[in-house]
Amino acid sequence: MKNLFLSLILILITASFTFAQSWSSVQYDYSNGPVSPEYQKNYTIIVNSDRTVTLTPNNANARADQSYSKRLSKKQMSSFNKFLNSTGFLNAGYNPNFMDKMKIGGPTKKIIINFSNNQATVNLNETLGDKTDLANFEALTSRMESLIPSKVLKKVSDNMTKNDHVKKVTLDVQE
16 A cells, blocks of 8 residues: 555656646747858747747848748647647756757757746757757757748748848748
């Protein structure tokens, strides 16, 4: 009887540490690295728990009319939630392990997960030391990019390297 009671307590404690926290937004920041302003490609994709996803270019010449926003279907949101939960990044007490050396040069990726009810945020980047976390990080960045129509992502990326201050870009893409 004592062993059964101790087993139940252990199960409850373990379950409390693996409880997935409720998130309010997931932000993905991409930069192609330290290059001349005319070659910069920086953008942010934000998925909100209200099913909206927004792509915003962040290069030096970006304008507000260059952003793209859409509402995810319930099926897309359910799939995203299921995937996000499978990464382990939402688990209460998750603490990312980073490599000692920071990446120098080249593209950078960063993810910020904001939790509901003013809980702490989780900040992730490609210097994650754990191979599983790194694979989940890369899969999450790809998943977030896949929520934006490829035509839109390509158009934003292509227009970042052109004369943005001269050419007006319209991102109305039919899906």
